[in-house]
Amino acid sequence: MTVTNALLSTPGRSLPAGFRAGTRELTEWDREIRQPVAANRRVSLVQVGRESGLSTTTALVTAVLSRRRNGSVLAVDASNGSVGLAERCGLADEPRETAPSRTRSRATTRADAVAGLSLTAEGAHLLGIGGPSGTRSTDDASKMPTVPGWLGSAGVIARFFDVVVTDWGGRTSRADLQAIAALSHVVCVVARADRAEAEYARTLLTAVAGSPERPHTLLVLIDRDNTAGRVPAIMAASTPVITIPFDPARSAAAGNGGRLRARTRRAAIRLAAELMQGARGTGTPRRETA
Numbered sequence: 435m436t437v438t439n440a441l442l443s444t445p446g447r448s449l450p451a452g453f454r455a456g457t458r459e460l461t462e463w464d465r466e467i468r469q470p471v472a473a474n475r476r477v478s479l480v481q482v483g484r485e486s487g488l489s490t491t492t493a494l495v496t497a498v499l500s501r502r503r504n505g506s507v508l509a510v511d512a513s514n515g516s517v518g519l520a521e522r523c524g525l526a527d528e529p530r531e532t533a534p535s536r537t538r539s540r541a542t543t544r545a546d547a548v549a550g551l552s553l554t555a556e557g558a559h560l561l562g563i564g565g566p567s568g569t570r571s572t573d574d575a576s577k578m579p580t581v582p583g584w585l586g587s588a589g590v591i592a593r594f595f596d597v598v599v600t601d602w603g604g605r606t607s608r609a610d611l612q613a614i615a616a617l618s619h620v621v622c623v624v625a626r627a628d629r630a631e632a633e634y635a636r637t638l639l640t641a642v643a644g645s646p647e648r649p650h651t652l653l654v655l656i657d658r659d660n661t662a663g664r665v666p667a668i669m670a671a672s673t674p675v676i677t678i679p680f681d682p683a684r685s686a687a688a689g690n691g692g693r694l695r696a697r698t699r700r701a702a703i704r705l706a707a708e709l710m711q712g713a714r715g716t717g718t719p720r721r722e723t724a
Contacts, residue, residue, distance in 0.1 A: 460700070463707035467502045474593045475713035478618040479654075480611065481604045482638055483631035486656040488624045489515060491678065491705075492601040493522035494694075498706040500556035505596025506544070507558040508551075510588045512579040513603025514564060523554045532562045538591055547594035559595070563587040578603060581613040589617070597713065608641040615645040620652065620712040622705075627655035627677055650712025654678060654705060676705050 479495070481488035489511075496509045511519035511530065520528040537549040551559040564579045584600065592598045600618075605611055615621050621642045625635040632655055643651050651674075658680040681698040694702075 456700075460703065463703050464502060466707035466711050467499065467703070468504075469710065469714065470505070471596060471710065471714050473505075473596055475597050475620075475710075476592065476618045477597065477599045477620045477622065477709050477713060478602055478614050479600065479622045479624055480602045480614065481624045482606055482635045483625045483628070485515075485604075486624050486626045486658065487680070488603065489513060489517060489519050489522045489601050491624055491654060491656065492519055492599060493524075494698075494702040495706050495709065496523060496554065496558045496599050497556045498702050499597055499599070499710070500554065500558040502706075503596065506594070508588070508592065508595040508598045509554070509558050509560050510584065510598060510600040511560070511562040511564060512584055512588075513601045514578045515603055518562065518564075519601045520552060520560055520562060523558070523560060525552050525554060525560065528552045528560070528562075530562050531564055532560075532587075534587075539586075541591050541594065544594045547591035561588055561591075578605075581610075581617060584617070597710075606638070608638070611638055611642050612645050615642045615649050616647055618647075618649045619715075620650045620709050622652045622654055622709065624654045624656065627657040650715070652676065652705075652708055652712065656680060674708055676701065676708060678702070678705065 477495075479488060479492050492509065496507060500507045509519060509523065513519065518530045520526070520530065532552070533550060535550045537546050538551075541547040541549075548559050551561055553559055563583055579602075588598065588600070602614055605614070611621070621639075623635045623639055623642070625631045632653070635653055639651050639653060642649065653675045655675060655677045657677055678701040679695070679697055681695050
């Protein structure tokens with residue numbers, strides 16, 4: 435039973451107006467998530483500023499998409515953080531870097547494309563393209579996986595998946611962001627819900643939205659310090675903004691949605707819906723203005 439169905443199953447009595455409105459939103463978001471898309475929709479998530487929980491957010495989105503969509507989902511770890519996407523997806527024993535595979539590099543079938551890839555409990559395949567954990571440091575940009583590295587590892591199999599979700603880790607270089615934008619249908623910048631960091635993230639979104647490819651852009655604010663109320667509403671004027679509450683359970687296996695608070699699950703569903711809307715090109719991409 436989906437979250438939406440569970441909320442709707444209240445026999446014998448009518449629901450309060452506010453609850454009904456919330457249920458309608460969940461129904462609409464669920465519909466957005468489940469709608470078919472052209473193959474190989476590429477969603478990129480990037481972190482700016484202090485550590486905000488990007489890999490956990492990516493894992494949450496991957497779990498929602500894998501549970502609710504019929505199509506296949508590929509999650510790619512191209513980050514350089516101390517904790518990898520595999521661990522956040524509940525695969526703590528999996529290596530950060532997926533072993534190279536000649537079968538994958540020459541894939542002609544989906545079976546070839548998933549050879550050697552880990553599988554999450556929700557059914558998403560996981561590919562790690564960074565260096566081994568001992569070399570990972572968010573302060574060492576030279577060790578960050580590059581766009582050419584992504585193309586050589588994930589790009590060769592992306593066509594076999596409906597949705598490819600990539601955790602790019604912390605990126606602040608405009609050249610880096612524009613390169614990521616060039617291969618993405620949606621670029622999601624994740625930052626703490628702090629006014630200074632949110633405004634910095636918005637300036638970086640300007641570079642993304644101004645790229646020739648004009649991917650759908652989205653700003654996600656993680657409310658780690660209960661500061662979301664201090665971020666001005668004008669932030670949402672030129673690009674959609676979604677706030678995700680900080681949830682202690684996010685630090686555990688992110689794929690285990692049952693351990694998360696209801697409002698966290700709700701925010702994750704809304705984020706997944708917005709990403710899929712943008713991936714289909716049915717959202718409202720807005721060019722950022724200075």
